[in-house]
Amino acid sequence: MVRWRTLTGLLAAALAAVTAASVTVAAPAAADGGTMTPYVVGGTRAAQGEFPFMVRLSMGCGGALYSPRLVLTAAHCVGATGANTSITATLGVVDLQSSSRITVRSNYVYRAPGYNGNGKDWALIRLATPVTGLSTLKIANTTAYDNGTFTVAGWGAAREGGPQQRYLLKATVPFVDDTTCNSYYRGQIIPAEEICAGYASGGVDTCQGDSGGPMFRRDATNAWIQVGIVSWGNGCARPNYPGVYTQVSYFASAIASAAASLGG
């Protein structure tokens, strides 16, 4: 079992390297060394505008636009709660190099109270300037949507150990119940706080650099609703090791209170 949150620094360095060099995107057939799996561990390219709430964060994580001023991400992507102008958020594009990208600096980080590297893996980043014109992603505040098939998206690695991506990738993964997930992970899942998703056969998953990004599905009104935050896993897309996500419904009221305290 590997908790990748300890690799955040490495990810940031890797991302910086990727950004510095001109980014090449591997052809699908070569993306994982020549097998048939294209792109994000079983994913495909997202269309421009398909997931307008997706955010890329400069430390090498993902996030979701919760409100014009707030980005919901993972606690393991950020430092302690307090003023913080070190993070740049990139929004509004699938291509991180696009000249139409929106970049905004952070001015405050709110990390889940009691976060100690085990569970409670959520945080809010406040942007210095509100971003208007992009739809936000609402969060699930009941367990009603904690089942079914989920969509995940991010600019993280397209294969375990692989480079960060220039273009947003997406995939769908099925819900895995806590009992099954805990049997795979030998009791390391926190059932109330975490929700698992993936195929027993592997092949489709989030990966390093997708952390903090949303896992979402359609609600009863056909709107996207966020049920998870990319948190951790053993490698990426390995058989019998689903992705582990922060269970948003469990923290929804804490997230909403924190958001209100940050000015909404």
Ligand code: ARG
């Ligand atoms: N914690 C990782 C990150 O920092 C994400 C790991 C997700 N792993 C997985 N197998 N779903 O980007």
